[in-house]
Amino acid sequence: MDSFLPSPDCDTISKTYNGQIDSHLVQKTNERYREILPNLPRGKGWMTEHLVQYQGVWLTPNAALKGLMWVQGHFKPQSTDILLASFPKTGTTWLKALTFATINRTRYGFADHPLLTTVPHGCLPFLEACPNDLDGFPSPRLLSTHIPYTLLPNSMTGNQSCRFVYICRDPKDVLVSKWLFMNKLRPKELAPISLEEAFELFCQGISHYGPYWDHVLGYWKASLETPEQVLLLKYEELKEEPSVVVKRLGEFLGHPFSLEEESKGVVEEIMKLCSFENLSNLGVNKSSVLKLSTQIIVDNRHFFRKGKVGDGKSYLTDEMIKRINEITSEKLLGSGLVFDS
Ligand code: A3P
Numbered sequence: 001m002d003s004f005l006p007s008p009d010c011d012t013i014s015k016t017y018n019g020q021i022d023s024h025l026v027q028k029t030n031e032r033y034r035e036i037l038p039n040l041p042r043g044k045g046w047m048t049e050h051l052v053q054y055q056g057v058w059l060t061p062n063a064a065l066k067g068l069m070w071v072q073g074h075f076k077p078q079s080t081d082i083l084l085a086s087f088p089k090t091g092t093t094w095l096k097a098l099t100f101a102t103i104n105r106t107r108y109g110f111a112d113h114p115l116l117t118t119v120p121h122g123c124l125p126f127l128e129a130c131p132n133d134l135d136g137f138p139s140p141r142l143l144s145t146h147i148p149y150t151l152l153p154n155s156m157t158g159n160q161s162c163r164f165v166y167i168c169r170d171p172k173d174v175l176v177s178k179w180l181f182m183n184k185l186r187p188k189e190l191a192p193i194s195l196e197e198a199f200e201l202f203c204q205g206i207s208h209y210g211p212y213w214d215h216v217l218g219y220w221k222a223s224l225e226t227p228e229q230v231l232l233l234k235y236e237e238l239k240e241e242p243s244v245v246v247k248r249l250g251e252f253l254g255h256p257f258s259l260e261e262e263s264k265g266v267v268e269e270i271m272k273l274c275s276f277e278n279l280s281n282l283g284v285n286k287s288s289v290l291k292l293s294t295q296i297i298v299d300n301r302h303f304f305r306k307g308k309v310g311d312g313k314s315y316l317t318d319e320m321i322k323r324i325n326e327i328t329s330e331k332l333l334g335s336g337l338v339f340d341s
Helices: 012-017 023-039 063-074 092-103 171-185 195-203 212-225 235-240 242-252 259-264 266-274 276-280 283-287 318-332
Strands: 042-044 050-054 057-059 082-086 142-145 163-168 230-234 289-291 297-299
Touching (some): 023 063, 050 063, 082 092, 092 142, 092 163, 092 235, 092 242, 092 266, 092 276, 163 212, 163 242, 171 195, 171 212, 171 318, 212 230, 212 318, 230 235, 235 242, 242 266, 259 266, 276 283
Parallel strands (some): 082 142, 082 163
Antiparallel strands (some): 042 050, 050 057, 289 297
16 A cells, blocks of 8 residues: 655645646536635634634635535545544644554554654644545545534445544643644734633634534544544543554554554654654654644644643643533543543
8 A cells, every 4th residue: 555645735625626637527516615605614723813603613715615615515535545533632643643654554664654753743644625636535534524523424424434543632622722823823923822711712613623522422432433444543542552552543444453463562663753752752752843834824733732742731720720610521421431540
């Protein structure tokens, strides 16, 4: 297999909408987009000035909304596709690194591995940003997405279709991680968002791909109904028992670790390569940048902050912790899913 992309060029979506690829479909998506945009509910944005609500989810009005519409209308999934799905700031970077390293473990040596010179986001395409470019991509395709499960087209979620690995995390840590990250990306002309404001917005569900709890529940329910198609991982479990989770990941992806690999320490090598300590100290992740769109360029170092469980609590007041815990208990009630902190 060949799922490694040396450069993600997530700018492809702009090319797509400039009509260089399949201009008829592009035009149709653009027309529909222009038609619906003015009537969508608006909320305050974290990184952009505002977000819009479409089919119950909050999105940036340009790239994320167009990306979702494109995927819903025109993406052609393959039954061998593997989607790494997440709500932003739940551990996407780590999941990408671990999965990429697991799937490609016989292909690359650990001493000269692509993850040593490429940020994990550059190792696989982001579905919403490069949909057309994927048609000629060799299978099995390893892709990532932030789209909620319930908004994906049936062609992706139906029987015998794509497989999903989803990562989720305690909402308090997600909120704080997201607040700090988004303020770094927020244009200088917009005043930074205060923690109090971010907290209120997050609790109301107004954040990229929010409400967070709906996002998690969509994938959680799918993982219960079709466990062979959807694997749900928790950031906290990964932190606690990385080797158990990496082995589970290998099995789910149809690449189980053999006894020989286990005895040679391959699982440990993958964990070491993808660890926060290793990745965050690499030159590429300290000083290079990732181009997310024509306007948004992110310093790779911002993808690695502390990588700790429970850090959110040190930013939030007792009252905020109580309220977010109550919302979480209420939203997840009866689902069987819990976050233990
Ligand atoms: P913190 O801000 O709490 O440190 P995402 O990848 O979805 O954007 O999530 C970012 C969060 O994952 C950040 O959390 C970041 O530090 C953490 N992270 C990134 N790489 C990691 C790794 N290899 N191991 C553990 N955590 C990691």
